[in-house]
Amino acid sequence: MVSQVILVMAEYSVEDSPLWFRLSNDKIGLADAGELGLSAGLRRDLEVWNDVFDAIAGSGFHFSSPEIHDHHRAEAFDLAARxxxxxxxxTHVWCGAGEGVDLFPNLSDSLVVAADSRGTSVEQYTGGRARSITTASAGGRERTARAIIRWRALTERAGSPFGNAQTRSDGLRAAGALQRDIGALSQVIFFGGAGSPSDYLHHFGLE
Structure with missing residues (x-):
């Protein structure tokens, strides 16, 4: 059973806690990294990552280069996995490349990595409409496709779509690999293995 859902999302002036509770009526807003019991090393790395976002506040939150933005997005998944x-x-950890997911599925262009999709497929959302495409069609490399297949197999053994902490960590890293491959083409999203927040709520009978 899930006790809490946490989204990794950069935000101005949150120091080592770019972490946000989701799908809860009693745990709302900022999730304090110290109160969660995260290690000092991880808290430091979360703060360093969020400092990059803090530093661009004066520019209207525009990154100084596409490369820095791409790296920041991909690194979000590495931190989320940790x-x-x-x-x-x-605990179920979500990640949308360090960005918000509240407007899903009405984001401009996003790719959801879900456990129940077949083969190397990911769900592409454009203007609220979804279609299944292969990892390669999304711009992912062969090794990323293999990582997604491996993660899905492990998750199925552990109990799809959410598996356990280890499989969700593997899923976050596979999603991060896809984000690295595609750069700014799309925002990759990982909902703990589910296809959407509504699927999540339905699975746990929380609707």
Whole structure:
């Protein structure tokens, strides 16, 4: 059973806690990294990552180069995987490349990496409309496609679509690999293995 859902999302002036509770009526808003019990090393790395976002506040939150933006997006998944590793099975960590996901599915262009999709497929959302495309069609490399296939197989053994903390961590890293491959083409999103927040709510009977 899930006790908390946490989204990794950069925000101005949150220091080592770019972490946000989701899908809860009693845990709302900022999730304090210290209160969660995250290690000092991970808290430091979360703060360094969020400092990059803080530093562009004066520019209207425009990154100085596409390369820096791409790296920041991909690194969000690495950090999210580490948060998942440290918080364990009862915590589900989401990541949308370090950006918000509240407007999903009405984001400009996004790719959802879900456990129940077949083969190397990912769900592409454009203007609220979805279609399944292969990882290669999305711009992903062969090794990324293999990582997604491996993650789905492990998740199925552990209990799809959410698996356990280890499989969700693997899924976050696979999603991060896809984000690295495609750069600014799309925002990759990982909802703990689900296809959408509504699927998540339906699975746990929280609707």
């Amino acid at each position: 948060v998942q590793d440290e918080l364990g099975d009862e």
